[in-house]
Amino acid sequence: MKSSSSVVKLGLLQHACSANPKANLSKTLALAERAAKQGAQIICTQELFRSQYFCQNEDHENFKLAEPIPGPSTEAFQKLARKHSVVVIASLFEKRASGVYHNTAVIIDADGSLLGMYRKMHIPDDPLFYEKFYFTPGDLGFKAWRTRYGKIGVLVCWDQWYPEGARLTAMQGAEILFYPTAIGWHPKEKAEYGTNQHGAWELIQRSHAVANGCYVAAINRIGLEQPIGGDGLEFWGQSFVAGTSGQILAKASVDKEEVMIVPVDLSKVDVTRTHWPFLRDRRIDAYGGLTQRLID
Numbered sequence: 001m002k003s004s005s006s007v008v009k010l011g012l013l014q015h016a017c018s019a020n021p022k023a024n025l026s027k028t029l030a031l032a033e034r035a036a037k038q039g040a041q042i043i044c045t046q047e048l049f050r051s052q053y054f055c056q057n058e059d060h061e062n063f064k065l066a067e068p069i070p071g072p073s074t075e076a077f078q079k080l081a082r083k084h085s086v087v088v089i090a091s092l093f094e095k096r097a098s099g100v101y102h103n104t105a106v107i108i109d110a111d112g113s114l115l116g117m118y119r120k121m122h123i124p125d126d127p128l129f130y131e132k133f134y135f136t137p138g139d140l141g142f143k144a145w146r147t148r149y150g151k152i153g154v155l156v157c158w159d160q161w162y163p164e165g166a167r168l169t170a171m172q173g174a175e176i177l178f179y180p181t182a183i184g185w186h187p188k189e190k191a192e193y194g195t196n197q198h199g200a201w202e203l204i205q206r207s208h209a210v211a212n213g214c215y216v217a218a219i220n221r222i223g224l225e226q227p228i229g230g231d232g233l234e235f236w237g238q239s240f241v242a243g244t245s246g247q248i249l250a251k252a253s254v255d256k257e258e259v260m261i262v263p264v265d266l267s268k269v270d271v272t273r274t275h276w277p278f279l280r281d282r283r284i285d286a287y288g289g290l291t292q293r294l295i296d
Contacts, residue, residue: 006267008149010176010215011040011086012260013049014239014252016223021050021065028090029076035259036084041110041149044089046221046239047157047182048103051093053235056227058133066095069117074106082112087147089154091180094119096136103135103156105180110148118143120156121165128186128233131158144172150266157181160205160218164290170212171279175269177208181220184235198236206246213273215264216242222255244272 013031017024028049035043048054050073054062067073069092077088087110094104094117103120119138123131142165144153153174159165160179169177183201185194202218209216219239226232240251241262250262273279289295 007263007265008176009039009041010217010241010260010262010264011035011038011043012217012219012239012241012252012258012262013043013045014220014222014237014260015046015049015257016235017049017052017221017225019052024050025073025076029080031257031259032077032080032086032088033084035261036080036086038259038261040086040259040261042087042089042147042152042176044178044217044219045091045180046219047091047180048093049091049180049221052225053182053221053233055131055134056128056225056230056233058130062134063095063101066093066101068096069094069104069106070114074108074114077106078108078112078114081108081110085110085148087149087152089152089178089180091156093134100136101134102138103131104138105154105156105178107145107147107152107154109145115145115147116140116143118154118156120159122158122162124158128230142168142172144169144174150175152176152178154178154180157183160201160208163204163208163211166208166212166216170208170214174212174214175266176215176217176264177212179205179216179218181218181239182235183220184233187224187231187234190234194236198238202238202240202248206242206248209242209244210246211278213244213276213278214269215244215266217262222253222257244268245276 153169222237
């Protein structure tokens with residue numbers, strides 16, 4: 001069953017995370033309940049909400065944080081989705097098999113059914129973002145799902161820097177691109193690089209909305225998370241929703257827990273794509289080089 005209205009309310013959950021996975025799950029479920037009661041129809045968590053951002057160091061103990069899919073967290077959100085008739089996107093640390101782990105988002109429809117999964121395709125390896133130690137690159141490709149309230153695509157954090165992922169998802173009809181995220185400043189670099197780093201992060205995602213004529217929702221965490229003996233990461237919050245021309249429709253604060261409720265009119269996707277026909281004018285006969293690492 002599809003909603004008769006073209007206006008859909010998005011619920012973005014921005015908050016800090018503790019060192020207690022059960023507490024984080026309870027908190028996120030409570031925030032999702034609040035979003036549903038405020039009218040949200042599609043609710044999205046931030047990246048890896050069940051824990052603090054453990055990829056700041058390489059520690060085999062952190063693999064104990066992973067869980068199967070379906071598993072306890074998936075089932076909890078399926079129950080919530082059925083109760084409130086909401087679509088849920090939840091970002092999880094997936095244990096697929098011994099030695100094979102993924103950074104995975106589950107997509108749950110408004111009847112509680114598990115529509116599918118997206119496994120993070122681009123895996124970073126930067127100071128304090130040592131994700132290649134933990135995550136096998138995704139093998140499910142880029143996907144779009146028809147939910148009760150619209151067709152959506154889901155990508156995760158580092159994927160947001162790649163226009164190819166956004167394009168391939170939009171080409172499957174996605175009207176909204178969701179990006180669960182955990183990104184922040186190195187405290188010692190913030191003064192010199194912080195403004196430009198955040199500006200680039202927001203700009204690249206707004207450009208996905210422009211190039212594809214769709215909505216983009218980025219959901220980030222807040223707070224300073226410091227492993228023992230390290231400076232940590234200061235997550236910059238500022239979750240946002242961009243409209244079909246890249247305009248900022250709503251933006252959260254840098255440091256406050258927020259449940260953002262943002263209405264979007266999906267009829268504007270068709271209008272935008274018709275008046276700015278970038279998909280029509282693509283020269284697909286000339287893009288073969290994109291499948292190469294470099295062109296000499």
